[in-house]
Amino acid sequence: MYIVATFSYSSTLEIFLKEIEENGFTKQQILVIPLSEVKGSNSKLPNSPGVGFIDLAAVFGSIFMLLGTIYGLNLRLGPIAWGSFGLIFGILLGVFLVFIIKKMKTKKPHHTSKGEVVVMIHCSKDMLQIIEPILWNHDVLAVGKLNKS
Structure with a gap:
């Protein structure tokens, strides 16, 4: 079973990773992927309505x-x-x-957010009961579960 969670990049993510390692998860079971921001994502589309x-x-x-x-x-x-x-x-x-x-x-800065991070955790169904409360205690943005038999 895989658990996929997204976090905003902050110190709570580091605390979460440390806590799940202390609860028996190895580094081989955890995959952390930082997402890069799309360049120019704050700009309007060329044909969008606006003040011209x-x-x-x-x-x-x-x-x-x-x-x-x-x-x-x-x-x-x-x-x-x-x-x-x-x-x-x-x-x-x-x-x-x-x-x-x-x-x-x-003149305003375009990028104020630090980005998001996706965390994938490979675990058994028994470990799911341990990981879910830890996830929700550390400001997770979204959680998904994938049953892979």
Whole structure:
């Protein structure tokens, strides 16, 4: 029988491994596999929805064009000119804000977690009663059992 457990990489994993060795498990019965993180896993997919240069620029351009047209009725150059000025100003403001937002996001560290570790233990059904309480006392993330006859 095999028991497969996943842990976050921490000192509790080391304590768990030491404790199961003290309970009669040999190093030949224990397999520890550290998982590496996928490079760029925090980034969005290329076609995923989100705030882009065009999205925010179009929103701000529309808003300022509307305001320019409304208040341009009372100004000297008229609603068409002030609507055009508002459109240009809104587009530039939207692009500038997206540029600032993306620049701020790139300053944050991408990988904050230390990764995960998979532990495989080969044992008999009798030893299962010993290992299960030890697993749950040491912050295991998930546990699976495989009966291999």
